[in-house]
Amino acid sequence: MALFQDDEARKTIRDITYDALGKYFVIDPTGMTSLRIKMSEEEPSGMIEQGLNEDSRAFHTNAIDISEMSDGVKAFTGLVSATLCQDYKVLLIDEPEAFLHPPLARKLGKTLSILTKEKDSKIFVSTHSSDFVMGCIQAGQNVNITRLTYSQGVPTARTLSSETIYEMMKNPLLRSTGVLSAMFHESVIVSESDADRAFYQEINERLNYFTNDGSTDSLFINAQNKQTIGRIVSPLRKMGIPAAAIVDLDIIKKNHEFKELCKSCNVPQALIESWGVLRGNINKIFENNNLNSNKHGLPDLPEEHRGTLELLLSNLRQYGIFPVPRGALEQWLPRLEIENNRHGPGWIMEAFDKMGENPEEPEYVKPTDNDVWEFMRIVSLWVNDPSRSGL
Template sequence: MIVILRRKVVGDESVVIKTIKLKFGKAPNLPSAEILTTPVTVFVGPNNSGKSKILSEIHYRCTSGQLNSMDVILTEIEFDSFTLDIAQEKISKITLKPDYNEALMPDNIIVGKGGNRQQVNENQLLSALQDTNSQINLFCRWYLAFNTLILDGRNRINLVNQQSAGDLQQPPHTSFQVLFRDDDKRKKVRRIIYDAFGLHLVVDPTNLGQLRLRLSSRPPATDIEERGIHEDALKFHSDAILVEQASDGVKAFTGIVTEIIAGDPAVLLIDEPEAFLHPSLAFNLGKEIALTSSGTEKRIFVSTHSPNFVMGCIQSGAPVNIVRLTYRNGTPTARILSNQDILRLMRNPLLRSTGVLSGLFYEFVIVTESDADRAFYQEINERLLRYKPELGIINCLFINAQNKQTVKTIIKPLRELGIPAVGLVDIDILKDGGQVWTGFLESSFIPALEHQSLATLRSHIEQKLKESGKNMKRNGGVEILSHSDQEAANNLFDKLAEYGLFVVRKGELESWLPNLGATGHGPTWLIDIFEKMGEDPESSSYLKPSSGDVWSFLGEIKKWFDNPTRKGIPL
């Protein structure tokens, strides 16, 4: 299947990357999806879903002009072509002066950037820029390779190491050289760094022939104080901190921002930009990356595990694509997430407070009614994963709503993003008819034609439970019904389970593991049950999974998660 990324032309310029085609779509056997590209495309998803791999495949294509036979995600990149005037302008930006005694073939020029240089035929390069897709090898090797940068955990820290000052009589070819000469870009980077750390970024030329970045407690009084080599400049820079001696977080943040603004790559690929950063800095970095690239022809592709970074990108207001990749049981998927859907997750106070955006980075999500429910089921799952993995759910996020009515508020937007999210509620969900019950069904995408019949069945079962004179939650759940009525209730719950809605048929949370004799309700019961379950796995009193009870209940949830044709996820 294919995912295509496309963006609009900015001003009179064309973009470099027009579309990216993947080998799969949002589900097997579905038509290929097409996505309008934006200045920033963020790849999210669980571990081992291909987020880093797609960056390396894009990088190889852009720098070599070839497709790698080992590619498992990328099918093709379609590049935009440029008008004659824009093509000539782009060539002029990467043209270098020949070295002393360097021989040039007729009609050839030297092109390069960042210390890399190559002799090419100017007319052929001009032709390749005007018709990129028929001359991809030349376009990528002679132009795009100099304008593509990939940053990972290994090289982003080194971005702030000192760089050559270069020849002031030639165009700048490193990010520090650009910062040193371009007042606007230097002030832009300085503003971003000050907002992040409360210190002023300055470029230090006092190590003759080299440029260094420093953090000063005050801005330079004049340009010459920063850019000069006289006594006042020496004193100013000696009082400032070398960025390369700062923390990894400061170095990573400063290096990425500097490279985006001053290095000015046409294609920038960043793997886990949040590494070394506090969550608030990850948010700021996401916001600044999106804002800086907005309105430009720059293409930034990011792989991240950070909901804070994603929030920063989205809340910047700049156009951003979020692509969720998954890979399970040999089946890859790629789903393009709506910015509006993600904004809704962040703007809703309930959703924001539960950390629901973290669901983007897990394979599965279970939403419970309360925090006590969440803690208990999560502990049960951890013991299953350790001692009975065939029933345990790997890579699953457990979050809690405020009550059963708000479970639906959380699972619906998650499912709209393609995330398998289970709603887990007590049996008294049967008490809620009307719009509450309908909303419960809608949140799990049960077909509307079935709502009326399910509502009627719910009403009849609730009436039978009332007629029993017993408390449905605390006196046995469906077991207080007659055999035939139990069958009807279980049929209803089986139907809900097909769509990822699981009801505690025994009644409520506190009905699990009755042999342990835990007492109380809610948090009180949770403390007691955890004490009785034991803490030390080496202790004979430590409770390990067995058959039946809550262990099998989670096993049924696992079956729904593992089913590639599960119901309840909109396509």
């Protein structure tokens, strides 16, 4: 009734529903004893929506009663209608994205944010949808996010201010990697490239399938290179999300990239500087033995020098930084006998082909106690441990 008497509010809802759903919101009074919400293909003109004459009855007969439409249409229209028709200062909404596909959830977030700003009111939303959250942010209004978790009997609450969120979303890299989706996972594992991401995610899934010792509820995402991993890990940790970084071993000889990644992972500056000598010794060992840290690793070093590299790797792991001890992605699972010149996407396609698809088949590659399986177990222990360092 409030909307039926408010021409401006109905016009606003019509514009919103047509933009989102391709149909016009109308209120049908022709039932005489009740008002019914309908969705029309045709925009009402003049008094045809509120009239009771033959033209009005014909118009509403051609419109679809909202009770006959999908739950998504009902949810979207109902929330927008409730926001506009009531005079409130605070509105509480639980799971507004229910029944909505991602683009509509994003549009709803943007619409509700704009409407509440226009009404000078506040809205509190409980949601599990990164699309809804992104829509709220895209509205350009002040949005604060509080991430609530409950793990191993320990509840936590971490709030991101609108200023922090705005700075994060200005970064194209963070927008494109789905950082907001990470809020709805227990942890995140960040690797250098999409090939790395796909491989380590598959290894983790096989660990959980056969031995149940992989990371639980982890989101695997990739940066563009070594330089950008830290830009993803840092804001995730500010949100209280355990974020581990997997990098190729040659990070140890790239002074600037190494230091920036360590800073992003909250390694104390004094410790970063102290590792400089250790890194120098390791790089010298590789050079003296004609080894490339991008293609060689611990197994290739003389046994008397392996302890030096193991010490650095152990120190880095405490802060959630995991250089590949074998060198790089392509050095894992040598028994697959992949061509030496394969790299990145080419390597991963051949690796997946040889690893098999059906767990019941004999040739399906299963976890063992060494190689990449042990590496991922170590990563999993860190992201699954609530007492981890560096957060």
